[in-house]
Amino acid sequence: MKKSKAYRSEAAAAIHETATGLFEAGVIDKRTMREFDDSCLTPIHEFTPGEIRALREREQVSQTVFAHHLNISKDSISQWERGEKRPAGPSLKLLSLIERKGLASIA
Template sequence: MTKTYKSDAFAAIHETMSGMYDAGVIDKKTMRQFDEACLTPVHEFSATEIKALREREEVSQTVFALYMNVSKDSVSQWERGLKKPAGPTLKLLSLIKQKGLSAIA
């Protein structure tokens, strides 16, 4: 998965520091600090936001689930607040929020 940076400048800084980490010049703790400073944080979606996003795209829970490669039950549980999406699913939701469902089609 590609990394998303806050800006081009942060991308350059992070890539430089990654090289320094690979060379053993900086430690893991320092690299984590650069990750936090340079990479775009993942947005935690609420149940209401997920439902609004799906409705904005004008698709059913089943179709939304197919695009996201999850079960319809997962989408239903997210929208009711019973469970929360995590990991790559959050990235997909962020991408859909920014660029629409067609971005992952």
């Protein structure tokens, strides 16, 4: 996965709707629209074991409950926090969402 520019999510959402309208009206082309689309995604980055634990503790849940929210096993959370394994693709997306918008946003 490559880079992705950072935008404030709420502002981005609003602007995005406007852009969608412009696209449908034929004001901006497909290419611009797609690249714009990408730039609106929540920035995704790697997480250190400590960051994962801090994130979970911020949300005040046990490894088991945290795992349920991510739809993975509790063992995996333990492995992430101990640095035995590192979360990948879709898991990083979910962690980024939690970091930005809180655990409730993916409930």
